[in-house]
Amino acid sequence: xxxxxxxxxxxxxxxxxxxxxxxxxxxxxxxxxxxxxxxxxxxxxxxxxxxxxxxxxxxxxxxxxxxxxxxxxxxxxxxxxxxxxxxxxxxxxxxxxxxxxxxxxxxxxxxxxxxxxxxxxxxxxxxxxxxxxxxxxxxxxxxxxxxxxxxxxxxxxxxxxxxxxxxxxxxxxxxxxxxxxxxxxxxxxxxxxxxxxxxxxxxxxxxxxxxxxxxxxxxxxxxxxxxxxxxxxxxxxxxxxxxxxxxxxxxxxxxxxxxxxxxxxxxxxxxxxxxxxxxxxxxxxxxxxxxxxxxxxxxxxxxxxxxxxxxxxxxxxxxxxxxxxxxxxxxxxxxxxxxxxxxxxxxxxxxxxxxxxxxxxxxxxxxxxxxxxxxxxxxxxxxxxxxxxxxxxxxxxxxxxxxxxxxxxxxxxxxxxxxxxxxxxxxxxxxxxxxxxxxxxxxxxxxxxxxxxxxxxxxxxxxxxxxxxxxxxxxxxxxxxxxxxxxxxxxxxxxxxxxxxx
Numbered sequence: 001x002x003x004x005x006x007x008x009x010x011x012x013x014x015x016x017x018x019x020x021x022x023x024x025x026x027x028x029x030x031x032x033x034x035x036x037x038x039x040x041x042x043x044x045x046x047x048x049x050x051x052x053x054x055x056x057x058x059x060x061x062x063x064x065x066x067x068x069x070x071x072x073x074x075x076x077x078x079x080x081x082x083x084x085x086x087x088x089x090x091x092x093x094x095x096x097x098x099x100x101x102x103x104x105x106x107x108x109x110x111x112x113x114x115x116x117x118x119x120x121x122x123x124x125x126x127x128x129x130x131x132x133x134x135x136x137x138x139x140x141x142x143x144x145x146x147x148x149x150x151x152x153x154x155x156x157x158x159x160x161x162x163x164x165x166x167x168x169x170x171x172x173x174x175x176x177x178x179x180x181x182x183x184x185x186x187x188x189x190x191x192x193x194x195x196x197x198x199x200x201x202x203x204x205x206x207x208x209x210x211x212x213x214x215x216x217x218x219x220x221x222x223x224x225x226x227x228x229x230x231x232x233x234x235x236x237x238x239x240x241x242x243x244x245x246x247x248x249x250x251x252x253x254x255x256x257x258x259x260x261x262x263x264x265x266x267x268x269x270x271x272x273x274x275x276x277x278x279x280x281x282x283x284x285x286x287x288x289x290x291x292x293x294x295x296x297x298x299x300x301x302x303x304x305x306x307x308x309x310x311x312x313x314x315x316x317x318x319x320x321x322x323x324x325x326x327x328x329x330x331x332x333x334x335x336x337x338x339x340x341x342x343x344x345x346x347x348x349x350x351x352x353x354x355x356x357x358x359x360x361x362x363x364x365x366x367x368x369x370x371x372x373x374x375x376x377x378x379x380x381x382x383x384x385x386x387x388x389x390x391x392x393x394x395x396x397x398x399x400x401x402x403x404x405x406x407x408x409x410x411x412x413x414x415x416x417x418x419x420x421x422x423x424x425x426x427x428x429x430x431x432x433x434x435x436x437x438x439x440x441x442x443x444x445x446x447x448x449x450x451x452x453x454x455x456x457x458x459x460x461x462x463x464x465x466x467x468x469x470x471x472x473x474x475x476x477x478x479x480x481x482x483x484x485x486x487x488x489x490x491x492x493x494x495x496x497x498x499x500x501x502x
Contacts, residue, residue, distance in 0.1 A: 047401045047483050048363055050388075053079035053089040053098050056395075063395030064089070068118045068377045069385035076119040076127075077387075077397060086113030088141070090125060091397070103139040103147055107132040116141070118167045126150070126165040126174055136162030138176060150174070152188050152197055156181035165190075167217045175218040175226075185212030187240070189224060202228035202238045202246055215240070217266050225249075225264040225273050235261030237275055239289075251277040251287045251295055264289070266328040266335075274335045276325025281307025284323025286337060286351070300324045300349050300357055303339040326351065328377045336378035336386075346372030348386060348400070362388035362398045375400070403486040404433030408442070410477040416496035422466045423495060427477035428459055429488065435459040436485045443478045451475070468497045 053064045056079040067077040073093035078086050079100070085108060090099045103114045106129040116127035123143030128136050135157055138150030155163045155178040165176035172192035177185050178199070184207060190197045202213045205228035215226035222242035227235050234256050237249030254262045254277040265275040273289040277297075283305055287297045299305075304322030322342070326335040333353030340346050345367060348360045362373045365388035375386040382402040387395050412425045427442045429435075435458065442461035444451045446468075454461030461477075474492040481487030 047403075049095070049399045049401065050362065050364065051091060051095075051098070051397045051399075053077075053087070053091075053397070054100055055079065055081050055087065057082040057084070058394055060393045061395075064397040065387045065395050066091070066376065066385045066397030066399070067116070067387075069379045069383055069399065070119045070123065071121045071380045072123075073379065073381070073383055073399070074119055074123055075385045075397065075399060076116045076125045077385075078115050080395070084110040086111070086115055086130075088114040088116040088125070088127065090116075090119070090123070090141075099145070101141065101145065101147070103127070103129040103137075103141075104149070105129060105131050105137060107134070114139075117165065120168045120172065121170045122172070124168055124172060126168045126176075128162075128164045134159045136160070136164050136179070138163040138165040140165070140168070140174070148194075150176075150190065152176075152178040152190075152199065154178060154180055154186070154199065156183065158183075163188075166215060169218045169222065170220045171222075173218060173222055175215045175224045177214055183209045185210075185214050185229070187213040187215040187224070187226065189215075189218070189222070189240075198244070200240065200244065200246070202226075202236070202240075203248065204228070204230050204236070206231040206233070213238075216264070219267045219271065220269045221271070223267055223271060225267045225275070227261075227263040232256075233258035235259070235263055235278075237262040237264030237273075237277075239264060239267070239271075239273060247293075249273070249275075249289060249295070251275075251285070251297055253277065253279050253285065253297065255280040255282075262287075265326065268329045268333065269331050270333075272329060272333055274326035274329040274337075276323075276337075278323070279307075282322075283307050284325050284340075286324045286326045286335070288326065288329070288333075288335060288351075296355075298324065298351065298355065298357070300339040300347075300359065302341055302347070302359065304342040304344065306342060324349075327375065330378045330382065331380050332382070334378055334382060336375040336384045338374045338386075344369040346374055346389075348373040348375035348384070350375065350378065350382075350384065360400060362386070362396075362400075364388065364390050364396065366391040366393065373398075403481055403484055404431045406431045406436065406479060406481070406485050406488040408477050408479045408488045408490040410475065410490035410493045412475065412493050412495045415493075416498055417468075418498050419468075419470050419500045420466055422464055423468060423497075425454075425463045425465075425475060425477065425493065425495075427454065427461045427463075427479070427490060429456060429461070429479045429485075430459060431485055433485065436479070436482065440482060441480060443480070445476050445478060446473055468495060470497050470499050472496050 062080040064079045075091040112130045125141040161179045174190040211229045213228045224240040260278045262277040271291045303324040324339045326337040335351040373388045384400040444463040454463045473495045477490040
């Protein structure tokens with residue numbers, strides 16, 4: 001359950017001038033997307049669905065921003081109308097009518113309004129609002145549309161102060177931030193029944209303006225991850241166990257100066273954590289932290305590495321112009337994120353648990369500096385929700401759906417056969433999502449050598465040969481996949497060929 005509100009302000013480097021994420025909140029939290037703005041193959045066999053919330057503006061820095069996707073595929077996020085006012089939306093799983101809403105008390109001025117951030121399996125949404133005085137308040141919206149206010153005791157009531165829920169887990173427990181009257185950040189966890197709210201501070205978190213503790217995500221076990229800013233303004237990640245024990249996370253190579261360091265952004269059900277860090281030059285890198293505490297860092301091939309260009313991004317005004325970062329991680333350990341290339345264009349990526357990285361660009365994404373694609377959130381099924389900025393820097397939402405898994409089985413007849421005798425190999429490709437289309441190709445291989453191909457008909461493809469040598473021949477069938485069905489390879493079929501006359 002990842003939560004990325006400050007990314008809106010920093011997305012594509014836009015200066016939002018008074019938007020809710022600006023000022024202290026934005027300056028501290030711009031680090032999140034900043035570290036994440038940083039995918040090795042290009043995307044294939046995946047389906048994009050793009051969408052716009054009703055009423056979304058079509059001008060620069062307006063439009064639809066999809067932030068979080070739940071296990072069923074429902075998406076929540078923000079849209080900015082033609083006046084720059086923020087509203088919430090929920091796109092139901094599988095598509096259909098997009099519900100739009102405004103939290104009670106939300107302001108109606110430019111850069112005020114409603115900012116949903118996270119949605120859980122039950123369809124409950126949490127987020128924040130900025131009222132007419134630019135004070136922040138939290139809210140929780142049930143699937144039936146009922147909205148409940150969330151305000152933590154101790155939250156300030158001044159401009160750019162207040163309560164900011166960031167993530168809700170399957171049980172309904174919520175984590176987030178409250179900003180006190182000194183504009184210092186503190187963490188909180190609200191119980192699923194809403195009866196208790198525990199506040200907490202990370203060890204060595206700084207005290208004072210724009211310093212402190214900033215939680216981002218909570219998993220099903222109630223474990224919270226986030227960051228804290230120390231007295232120098234350096235960033236450090238943390239993980240807080242359900243019993244309140246806090247462990248600091250500093251990625252190897254992380255910088256240790258104002259605005260640099262480590263941010264833990266997402267955590268899955270197993271407790272594996274992803275995020276990003278900026279090095280001493282300001283270039284961003286991704287990391288994944290195993291449950292035993294081992295940290296593996298990664299960079300997407302194609303990510304920018306120029307520290308000078310990275311340093312040109314104004315502090316607090318958005319993501320670094322160069323680098324890699326993970327934003328969300330699902331139960332399978334697949335990470336979704338974004339990287340910025342050497343031209344400061346953004347691209348999405350997913351990183352499998354084995355480290356394989358696939359990149360993607362949403363159709364219609366702009367190709368200029370500070371334009372492109374951001375993959376914000378990945379669910380259990382591997383669906384990624386995110387946002388792209390087009391050539392006019394108008395925002396649009398997208399869902400990237402992975403192809404359905406397939407299974408290929410292979411049989412041969414007759415087996416055994418006699419040298420020179422025709423042998424027919426039959427491959428069957430199946431999937432829980434249905435049968436792949438007729439006419440698609442299946443290749444039949446001996447080792448790495450392609451013996452021939454067949455075309456699917458009702459899920460089956462055949463290939464006949466009489467040239468197999470005497471002995472045991474290990475043959476496999478490979479289905480190449482398409483946008484709806486993933487590729488798969490059969491187990492080897494052991495075809496025995498006897499000498500003629502035996």
